[in-house]
Structures are given as structure tokens and as C-alpha cells.
Amino acid sequence: xxxxxxxxxxxxxxxxxxxxxxxxxxxxxxxxxxxxxxxxxxxxxxxxxxxxxxxxxxxxxxxxxxxxxxxxxxxxxxxxxxxxxxxxxxxxxxxxxxxxxxxxxxxxxxxxxxxxxxxxxxxxxxxxxxxxxxxxxxxxxxxxxxxxxxxxxxxxxxxxxxxxxxxxxxxxxxxxxxxxxxxxxxxxxxxxxxxxxxxxxxxxxxxxxxxxxxxxxxxxxxxxxxxxxxxxxxxxxxxxxxxxxxxxxxxxxxxxxxxxxxxxxxxxxxxxxxxxxxxxxxxxxxxxxxxxxxxxxxxxxxxxxxxxxxxxxxxxxxxxxxxxxxxxxxxxxxxxxxxxxxxxxxxxxxxxxxxxxxxxxxxxxxxxxxxxxxxxxxxxxxxxxxxxxxxxxxxxxxxxxxxxxxxxxxxxxxxxxxxxxxxxxxxxxxxxxxxxxxxxxxxxxxxxxxxxxxxxxxxxxxxx
Numbered sequence: 426x427x428x429x430x431x432x433x434x435x436x437x438x439x440x441x442x443x444x445x446x447x448x449x450x451x452x453x454x455x456x457x458x459x460x461x462x463x464x465x466x467x468x469x470x471x472x473x474x475x476x477x478x479x480x481x482x483x484x485x486x487x488x489x490x491x492x493x494x495x496x497x498x499x500x501x502x503x504x505x506x507x508x509x510x511x512x513x514x515x516x517x518x519x520x521x522x523x524x525x526x527x528x529x530x531x532x533x534x535x536x537x538x539x540x541x542x543x544x545x546x547x548x549x550x551x552x553x554x555x556x557x558x559x560x561x562x563x564x565x566x567x568x569x570x571x572x573x574x575x576x577x578x579x580x581x582x583x584x585x586x587x588x589x590x591x592x593x594x595x596x597x598x599x600x601x602x603x604x605x606x607x608x609x610x611x612x613x614x615x616x617x618x619x620x621x622x623x624x625x626x627x628x629x630x631x632x633x634x635x636x637x638x639x640x641x642x643x644x645x646x647x648x649x650x651x652x653x654x655x656x657x658x659x660x661x662x663x664x665x666x667x668x669x670x671x672x673x674x675x676x677x678x679x680x681x682x683x684x685x686x687x688x689x690x691x692x693x694x695x696x697x698x699x700x701x702x703x704x705x706x707x708x709x710x711x712x713x714x715x716x717x718x719x720x721x722x723x724x725x726x727x728x729x730x731x732x733x734x735x736x737x738x739x740x741x742x743x744x745x746x747x748x749x750x751x752x753x754x755x756x757x758x759x760x761x762x763x764x765x766x767x768x769x770x771x772x773x774x775x776x777x778x779x780x781x782x783x784x785x786x787x788x789x790x791x792x793x794x795x796x797x798x799x800x801x802x803x804x805x806x807x808x809x810x811x812x813x814x815x816x817x818x819x820x821x822x823x824x825x826x827x828x829x830x831x832x833x834x835x836x837x838x839x840x841x842x843x844x845x846x847x848x849x850x851x852x853x854x855x856x857x858x859x860x861x862x863x864x865x866x867x868x869x870x871x872x873x874x875x876x877x878x879x880x881x882x883x884x885x886x887x888x889x
Contacts, residue, residue, distance in 0.1 A: 458473050458475075458729075458764070458765060458766050458767070459471045459472075459473045459729045459731045459765060460729075460731070461765070461766075461796075462733060462765070462796050462797065463733065465735060465736045466557065466733040466734065466735055466736060467733065467734055467736060467752045467796075467797045468731065468732075468733055468752065468753070468765065468796055468797055469548070469556075469732040469733060469734050470486075470543075470545060470548070470731070470732045471729065471730065471731035471732065471763065471765075472486050472487070472729065472730055472731075472763075473523060473728070473729040474519050474523060474524055474525040474727060474728070474729065475519075475523050475762070475771070475772050476519040476521070476771075476772045476773065476774070476782060477519065477521055477771070477772075477773055477774070478518070478519060478520055478521030478522075479514050479518050479519070479521075480514070480518060480519050480773070480774050480782075481512065481514060481517065481518060481519075481774070482517065482518075482519065482525055482541055483760075483762065483781045483782045484780040484781045485544070485760055485762075485779065485780070485781030485782070486543060486544060486781070487541045487542065487543060487544065488541065488542050488543075488544055489510075489512040489517060489539065489540075489541050490510050490539075490540040490541065490542060490698075491509075491510050491511055491512055492509060492510060493509060493510075495590050497590060498590035498591075499590065501703070502540075502700070503593070504700065504703040504704050504705070505702065505703040505704045505707070506576065506700035506701060506702050506703035507534055507536060507701055507702040507703070507715075508529060508531070508536040508537060508538040508700060508701040508702070509536070509537050509538075510537070510538060510539055510540045510698070511537050511538075511539060512539070513537065513539075515528065515530060515537075516528055516529070516530060516537050516538055516539040517539030517541065520726075523728065524726050524727060524728055525697070525726070525727040526724040526725070526726055526727075527539045527540075527541075527577075527697060527698065527699045527724055527725045527727070528699070528722055528723070528724040528725075529565075529575065529699050529701050529721065529722070529723070530721050530722055531701070531721055532717075532719075532721060533715075533717065534702075534715075536701040536702075536715070536721075538698070538699045538700065538701060539698065539699070540696065540697070540698030540699075540700075541696065541697050541698070542582075542694050542695065542696040542697075543694045543695045543696075544694075545694060546584035546587055546691060546692060546693065546694040547584065547691050547692035547693075548581065548692045548693045548694070548695065548732055549653075549688075549691065549692030549693065550653050550654070550655045550734055550735075551655070551734065552655055553655060553656050554655055554656055554734050554735045554736075555652055555653065555654040555655065555656055555734065555735040556652065556653045556655075556732065556733075556734055557650060557651070557652050557732065557733045557734070557735075558581060558599075558601060558650065558651045558652075558695060558730075558731075558732050559648060559649065559650040559651075559730070559731050559732075559733070560579050560601070560602070560648070560649050560650075560697075560727060560728075560729065560730045560731075561646050561647070561648045561649075561727070561728035561729055562577075562579060562602065562646065562647065562648075562649060562725065562726065562727050562728065563642075563643070563644075563645060563646045563647070563725070563726040564577050564604050564607075564642045564643050564725055565577055565607070565643065565699065565723035565724060565725050566643045566644060566723055567607050567643065567720060567723040568607035568608075568609075568641075568643055569607060570716070570718035570719070571607070571718055571719060571720040572606050572607025572608075572643075572719070572720075572723075573606050573607075573706065573710060573714040573715050573716050573718060573719045574606070574701045574702045574706050574714030574715030574716070574719050575604075575605065575606060575607060575699065575701065575706070575715075575719070575723070576603070576604070576605050576699065576700040576701065576702070576703060576705055576706050577602075577603070577604050577698070577699045577725040578600065578602065578603045578604075578696070578697070578698055578699075578700070579601045579602040579603075579649055579695075579696075579697055579727075579730075580598065580599060580600045580601055580602075580603070580695070580696050581598070581599040581601065581651070581693040581694065581695050581696065582596070582597070582598050582693060582694055582696065583596030583597040583598070583687060583690055583692075583693055584596070584690055584691045584692055584693060584694060585690050585691075587694065593616070593620070594616040594617050594618060594619070594620055594623075594625060594627055594630075595617070595618060595619065595683075595686045595687065596686065596687060596690065597615075597616065597617050597686070597687030597688070597693070598614075598615070598616035598617070598630075599615060599651050599653075599662070599693065600612065600613060600614040600615075600616070600630070600632070601613065601649050601650070601651040601664065602649035602666075603705065604642055605705050605706040605709050605710075606706050606709055606710055606714065607643055608709070609636050609637060609641040609642050609643065610634045610635065610636055610637075610642065611634060611635060611636075611637060611642055611647070611649060611666050611671075612632055612633070612634040613632060613633060613634070613651070613664030613671065613672040614629075614630040614631065614632030614633075615630055615631045615632070615662060615674050616630040617630075617631075617679065617683050617684075617686070617687045618679070618683045618686075623683070624678075624679045624680055624683045625679075625683075628704070631674055631678075632672065633664070633671055633672035634671075635666065635669075635671040637666060637667070638666065638667045638669060639667075646726070646728060647666055647667050648665075648666070648667050648668065649665070649666055650664070650665040650666075650668070651663070651664055651665075652665070656735065659675050659676035659677040660675075660676040660684075660688075661673055661674070661675050661676065662674045662675075695730060695732075697725070697727060697730070699724075699725045701714075701715055701719075702714050702715055752796070752797030752798060752799045752863060753795065753796075753797060753798050753799060754799055755798050755799055755800040755801070755805055755860075755866075755885070755886040756801075756805070756885060756886055756887060757885065758883050758884075758885050759795060759798070759883060759884055759885060760781065760782075760882075760883050761782075761783055761784040761793065761881040761882055761883055761884065762781070762782045762783065762784055763795070764784075764793040764794055764795055765794050765795060765796045766793075766794040767784070767791075767792065767793045767794065768790075768791055768792050769786075769787070769788065769790060769791035769792070770784045770785065770786055770787050770791050770793065771784070771785055771786045772784055772785065773785045773880075775848065775882055776848040777811065777813070777848070777850045777882050778850075781882075783813075783880050783881060783882040784880065784881045784882075785847070785877075785880045786877050786880075787870050787877060787878065787879045787880065787881065788822075788870065788872060788875060788876060788877045788878060789822060789870060789871055789872040789873075789874070789875060789878075790870070790871075791869075791870045792831050792867055792868065792869045792870065793867070793868045793881075794831070794865060794866070794867050795865070795866045795867075795868075796865050797863055797865070798863065798864055798865070798866045799862075799863050800860050800861050800862055800863070800864065800886065801861065802861050802862075803861070803888060804859035804860055804861050804888065805857065805859070805860045805861075805886040805887060805888060806856060806857060806859050806860075806887070806888055806889055807854055807855070807856055807857060807886065807887045807888070807889060808826050808837050808839075808854070808855045808856075808857045808884065808885075808886055809852055809853070809854045809855075809884060809885050809886075809887065810824055810839075810852070810853055810855075810868075810881060810883070810884040811850055811851070811852050811881070811882040811883045811884070812824065812841050812844065812850070812851060812852075812853055812879050812880065812881055812882070813844050813846065813847055813848055813849050813850045813851070813879070813880045813882070814841055814842060814843050814844045814846075814847065814849075814878060814879050814880065815843060815844075815845075815846045815847035815849070816842060816843050816876060816877065816878045816879070817843075817876065818843070819874070820842065820843075820872070820874045820876050820878050821840055821841060821842035821843075821872065821878055822840070822841065822842075822870055822871055822872030822873075822874075822878040822879060823838045823839070823840055823841075823870070823871045823872070824838060824839055824840075824841060824853075824855075824868065824870060824879065824881070825837075825838040825868065825869045825870070825871060826838065826855075826857055826866065826867075826868060827866075827867040827868075827869055828860065828864040828865070828866060828867070829864055829865050829867075830865075830867065831867045831869055833867070835869070836857045836858040836860060837855045837856055837857030837858065838855060839853050839854070839855035841853060841878065841879050842878070847880055848880075850882060857886070860886070868881070868884070
């Protein structure tokens with residue numbers, strides 16, 4: 426998505442989700458998860474969009490942009506697009522089957538749609554490592570004249586843009602996937618330098634495109650990936666669709682100042698949106714879009730977005746009190762819904778302070794898995810979790826912490842019963858066996874009754 430104009434969700438609920446899938450344009454199995462972390466990589470951040478149908482994406486992870494511009498930013502988002510972005514679930518919501526849907530609605534020149542961006546703005550590889558930003562997406566399933574003006578995008582902007590809005594393209598923009606007008610093609614583009622012209626040939630950018638492998642971009646999900654490789658000299662940027670590389674830009678293609686301006690800041694934030702009209706679709710069509718033939722209500726469907734970093738590093742070793750690089754800091758607040766795998770649970774919108782989501786419907790035998798949790802070399806001795814329960818009298822259970830296997834002996838646990846309601850939150854501490862190093866953390870749940878007994882919002886580990 427150019428900143429400036431360019432041519433370029435236990436049984437009933439499951440049944441309801443399945444029924445909805447019959448008429449949906451594209452679905453996947455309910456509560457599917459982000460793929461397992463590839464060998465040699467660590468998970469930095471991810472969202473698999475599990476949650477109840479009609480709920481908004483996690484406010485912990487995402488900001489929903491609204492209107493026709495950022496406050497003080499260029500009008501029409503700097504691209505000439507005509508839609509009004511909203512936080513209406515009709516435009517942006519989870520579908521209950523593990524997907525996010527961004528749906529343009531309208532006709533003529535009156536359209537609404539949605540645009541979301543990550544709260545985090547620090548996605549950047551450490552020296553000697555590679556950052557991988559990936560999403561599994563089905564573009565709006567519409568083609569031909571009915572698709573004129575549709576502009577779905579999955580992209581990233583340099584962190585200094587947030588709050589400034591006048592420093593594009595120098596801060597950098599990675600268009601991981603763009604598409605316009607229902608064409609069976611994915612575009613990957615780098616924007617940088619100055620506008621117009623400059624090292625990135627603005628406003629066009631340095632780009633390439635290709636047809637989606639096998640099924641069309643519109644008829645099926647495909648995986649779109651961008652890699653920023655700081656482990657090679659010169660550094661390299663690479664674009665992929667379904668694992669097939671189709672575009673790259675090397676550091677030595679740009680002057681030192683241009684490269685530094687887009688890589689030396691804190692990092693990037695990720696965006697997902699569907700625009701209507703604007704410079705790219707108009708430029709490709711050769712006339713103004715959308716038109717009277719353009720149809721309403723065809724969503725971009727997003728299975729997951731994930732960020733990984735390669736394990737190799739040339740960075741200095743951390744100090745003894747620091748966690749190893751990569752993965753998840755055990756002493757951070759780990760959001761319950763950020764698991765890499767789970768069994769038996771669901772997510773829902775939380776009423777706890779800070780908003781976002783919590784993991785719910787937890788009962789005996791359920792579990793959650795969190796990969797690459799870094800405890801460092803100073804032992805953690807306490808586990809704290811934010812829990813709520815509306816369980817009936819006599820119903821309670823244990824929240825247990827296990828390392829590296831869901832059947833390993835627990836290193837600690839605590840008991841929880843009714844706290845006053847399923848959204849009546851309290852923080853409970855528990856002692857754990859001293860723990861160092863990097864582990865897969867399993868939270869397991871044990872109860873003598875079959876009923877749900879706890880909701881979980883977040884957890885953390887501490888030295889005391």
C-alpha cells in the first residue's frame with residue numbers, strides 16, 4: 426500500500442462455525458494455529474485470529490485506523506483511495522473459524538472498509554540474523570469488472586512514520602503483498618529514499634509481480650512472505666509467494682544514506698487493509714475506480730500473520746541477568762492468546778483492564794503451548810497468572826506449568842475456583858522450581874469435574 430500515489434473462532438459453537446463455513450467464500454478448520462516455528466528460527470510475534478465470530482481483532486495486537494487519513498496526515502491516506510475506514514464489525518471482524526475478514530461495503534464513490542496496524546513498531550532483525558514476516562491470505566474473491574477498485578494489501582512501514590506522516594518514503598515501506606482489480610497477481614514492492622524519483626524510483630517503488638502458484642490469488646489462500654536478511658553481505662530484502670521467491674533488492678542497489686534511513690531506526694509496524702480506488706488500481710485500469718460494475722462485500726481473509734527471526738546471530742552474548750536473544754522473554758507479560766498451539770480452549774474479548782482477548786472455556790485436560798520462552802540465566806522462581814472464574818460451587822481446578830512436554834512433571838501450580846464471574850479478574854502467584862534457559866512452556870489444566878473452571882488473560886514469571 427503506497428503512502429503516496431502509485432500505479433501499482435464446545436459443541437454448539439463449533440456447529441455454528443461449521444454452518445457458517447458452508448456459505449463463506451473461504452474458511453479453514455476452526456481454531457487452527459500459526460504454523461510451527463521452522464527449524465533454526467524463533468517466533469517473535471504472531472496472531473492467528475482465533476475468536477468468536479463478529480469480534481474485533483485483538484486490541485493488544487492491533488490498532489484499527491478510522492476515517493480518511495491519520496490526524497494531520499495526507500488526505501485519502503496519501504494514495505487517493507476513496508473509502509472511509511471504520512471499526513464496524515461489518516468491515517473488520519473475526520469469522521469464528523480462525524480468520525480475520527476485512528470487507529469493503531458500498532457502491533459508486535461511497536465505500537467503507539478497514540485498515541489495521543500492529544501496536545508493535547520494532548520488527549527488525551538483529552545483526553547477523555534474518556527477519557521473516559509472513560501471512561496466509563485469500564484476496565477478495567472477485568475478478569473482472571466486478572473487482573475494479575479493490576486494493577488489498579499486507580505491508581510494513583518504518584516506525585518513524587507513526588505520528589509524523591510526512592517522512593515517507595525515507596523511513597521505508599515493504600509491500601509484502603498487494604493486488605488490484607482482481608488480477609491474479611501478487612505485487613512485492615520496496616519504497617524508500619525521496620519522492621519523486623530517487624533510489625527507489627518513486628512513486629512506483631522497486632517492485633515485481635507474479636501470478637499465484639496453482640490456484641488464483643482470489644480463489645484460494647496463499648502464503649506471502651518478506652525476508653530482511655542481515656546475515657549476508659550486502660544485506661538483502663526478499664519477497665515470496667507460497668515459498669517461491671519472485672523479487673529481491675540488495676543493499677548495494679541503494680546509496681548508503683537511503684539504506685541507512687530505512688534500516689537504522691527502531692523497526693517496522695505491519696498493516697492489513699483493503700482500500701477502494703486510488704492511484705494503484707486506477708493506474709492499472711487506466712481510468713477511475715471503483716465503477717458502477719464494482720460489487721460490494723468481498724472480503725480479504727487472513728488466516729494468520731507471524732514474524733520469525735533466524736537463530737544465527739553475530740550479536741554479542743547477553744549479560745548473565747539477561748534472557749538470550751530471540752523468543753519470548755519469560756519476565757514479560759505473555760498474553761494467553763499468543764499461544765503456538767492449544768487443545769480444548771477458545772478465545773473471547775476480555776473485559777479486563779487493557780482490553781484485547783482472553784483464553785476461555787478451559788476445563789480438565791485442556792492445555793496451551795508457548796514456544797521459545799527465555800528465562801535467561803538468572804532463575805525464575807515464581808509464576809503469576811491473571812485469571813477469572815464463574816464456575817459453579819464446588820467446581821475448581823489447577824493451573825499447572827510444565828516445561829517441554831505437556832506430560833512433564835509440573836514445576837509449579839495453583840488452585841482456582843469461582844472469583845465472582847467469568848470476567849472478574851484476579852492475579853494469583855505460585856512458586857515454581859528454579860528455572861533457567863529456553864523452554865517450551867505448557868500451561869495445563871486439571872480438575873476433578875468436567876465443567877469449565879477458569880479463564881486466563883495473561884501470565885508471567887519472576888525471580889521472586
